[in-house]
Amino acid sequence: MSAKDSITKNYLQDSSRFADLFNFYLHNGKPVIRADQLKPIDTTTVTLPYGNDGKSSALQKHRDVIKIVGAMSDNYNAYLLLAVEIQSNLHYAMPVRNMLYDAMQYSQQVEETSKSHKTNKDKPTTSAEYLSGFYKTDKLLPVITLTVYLEADEWDAPKSLHDMLLIEDKNLLKFIPDYQLNLIAPAAISDEDFGKFHTELSPVLKYLKYSKNKQALNEIMHNDPAYRDISRESAEMIRIVTNSDIHIDKGKERIDMCQALEEMKADARAEGIALGKAEGKAEGKAEGEVKGFLKALASLVKDGILTLSDAAKRANMTVDEFESQSGLKA
Numbered sequence: 001m002s003a004k005d006s007i008t009k010n011y012l013q014d015s016s017r018f019a020d021l022f023n024f025y026l027h028n029g030k031p032v033i034r035a036d037q038l039k040p041i042d043t044t045t046v047t048l049p050y051g052n053d054g055k056s057s058a059l060q061k062h063r064d065v066i067k068i069v070g071a072m073s074d075n076y077n078a079y080l081l082l083a084v085e086i087q088s089n090l091h092y093a094m095p096v097r098n099m100l101y102d103a104m105q106y107s108q109q110v111e112e113t114s115k116s117h118k119t120n121k122d123k124p125t126t127s128a129e130y131l132s133g134f135y136k137t138d139k140l141l142p143v144i145t146l147t148v149y150l151e152a153d154e155w156d157a158p159k160s161l162h163d164m165l166l167i168e169d170k171n172l173l174k175f176i177p178d179y180q181l182n183l184i185a186p187a188a189i190s191d192e193d194f195g196k197f198h199t200e201l202s203p204v205l206k207y208l209k210y211s212k213n214k215q216a217l218n219e220i221m222h223n224d225p226a227y228r229d230i231s232r233e234s235a236e237m238i239r240i241v242t243n244s245d246i247h248i249d250k251g252k253e254r255i256d257m258c259q260a261l262e263e264m265k266a267d268a269r270a271e272g273i274a275l276g277k278a279e280g281k282a283e284g285k286a287e288g289e290v291k292g293f294l295k296a297l298a299s300l301v302k303d304g305i306l307t308l309s310d311a312a313k314r315a316n317m318t319v320d321e322f323e324s325q326s327g328l329k330a
Contacts, residue, residue, distance in 0.1 A: 029196025149185040227257040298326040
């Protein structure tokens, strides 16, 4: 796993931020899901589809982040599985990918329910229950997968299964179940809607949105006080995801991003000045060496050791150019 993958997954694995993501997307920013209601579960999903030979073969996939929500609703425990898939690049088959993840999650629930019946020695009431292993009264936990696109650009890829289909008769689409992509992309979030986040996801995602527009980025950073005092985790998240050289002091847990950005600019200016000086010295040295070479050739011409034509040829010049630049022509 790359450093970028590790940092982004760890950042969004935090229950407060995880809840904030889903409250923004599902509940328009209302704090319906609480961090203390979330419990992480195994990100590995294994299901047993049957092959052509009738034998089962294990299929395994790894989620980025998945948690189970337990909440009280009308005196009943209401459970929900929430998953996040993080994308730093466009994925043109994302609807199929997420659909597979969700289908495998449901398949795994069916498998576990069937095993539970056997373990508890629950007797099926019908032959259909016996054959399926899943009883008439059994229910599955809903699964919602949210794709988080960590880029400044818009999501220019399919947002549903129907978007991916090659089909001429559009009337057939009503017979083909669709799968809609649940998506958060910073570019699609209005400045007003960033206020619906209640964690530092707001300044982090807003920074991503404007990371390729330096003028707009400077404006929002200086106008939003959140950037004056941000956690080290969020500052590192911004630095890694945007691949920038933001200066983050070691040992500090709270970061002034405006100051860090100014320090980055100052470092860049200093590096540019130093590079310019070094290149200037190199160019001066090279120019001096050329002049010395021409002067030596001119002396050989004056001493009769080389003809003017031979000297000009060695200098890779015409006779007139050599005479002019070597000082032979007054």
